[in-house]
Amino acid sequence: EPEVTQTPSHQVTQMGQEVILRCVPISNHLYFYWYRQILGQKVEFLVSFYNNEISEKSEIFDDQFSVERPDGSNFTLKIRSTKLEDSAMYFCASSIHRGLTGELFFGEGSRLTVL
């Protein structure tokens, strides 16, 4: 069964460093998402992406964050200068359709620890 895969599963970085989290969505999916979950808190929406551009983003997704689909298979989340509060589990998801018919398929998550 096709799955969304994420790498790395865990990354430790120093504050101020750039981090790239990678995701390989399901191959025929067209919509891509990033969510995050800070330890002990709720899952939060970051951004959605379709047709090589951002469709929707939350207030969390500020100028420190960027997404791209560089090669037609990977979907990456970049954090330019990490802060302590960026420590969280980051979930990538994809869907074939938009809206309710577009069931989201999630990856297992990438845990980011900022020291």
Next chain:
Amino acid sequence: AQTVTQSQPEMSVQEAETVTLSCTYDTSESDYYLFWYKQPPSRQMILVIRQEAYKQQNATENRFSVNFQKAAKSFSLKISDSQLGDAAMYFCAYRSGDSNYQLIWGAGTKLIIKP
């Protein structure tokens, strides 16, 4: 702003018995969608069941069913004949009818199945 509340951080149930997980939400919208996602340990979140707010009939998926009370803004999940494989974190999520992408999440309920 919409919020989703899961008041039970943890629930346990004997194998083969029935358990109900609670979810309430707050919204001023009339058009929205509700979801239950399951996250087994170290695995990705998967969609369990979804409900369109405009539908009066409660959604069912095999052993999983919901009790959707629109006026009370309640969306509970009932798991019948609980199995060991049902052990997971269960997340309730809300999506606005206007937003095609952003899910708003509850804090989750950890379900423990006792053999």
